[in-house]
Amino acid sequence: MNCYELVESENGGLGDSRVVKALGSGCIQMYMLFPGTKTKRAALYNVLYVFKLTCNLFSVQAAVVKGNAVEFGPNRCYIWDGNGKLHGLGSLADKHHLLDFQVVSTEYASIASSRCSDL
DSSP states (O other): OOTTOOBOOOOEEOTTSOEEOOOEEEEEEEEEOOTTSOOEEEEEEEEEEOTTOSSOOOOHHHHHHTTOEEEEOSSEEEEEOTTSOEEEEEEEETTEEEEOEEEOOGGGGGGOOSOOEEO
């Protein structure tokens, strides 16, 4: 599947047990941000496009099913791969953990490297 192709998708479940209709799914290329070091290329696959949501959500369950571990601390969360390598960080803001990342500009998406972290 082309990373930016929109395809028909199933419904998505929210943390409060509601089910929402997903209009499609795709892939998001990003740079994970790490304090004091270089950014790391990453991608989120099978991202659902849900028109009714007012913010973006990250599925911890989906990350764990792919073999990652997610650890929550008092001010940060950490995403580790199956080998214990750190793949991503999140920061606590208003009682929510927000992933520390920047989306790759779509104008550069077609020349992006395929070497990336699969979250």
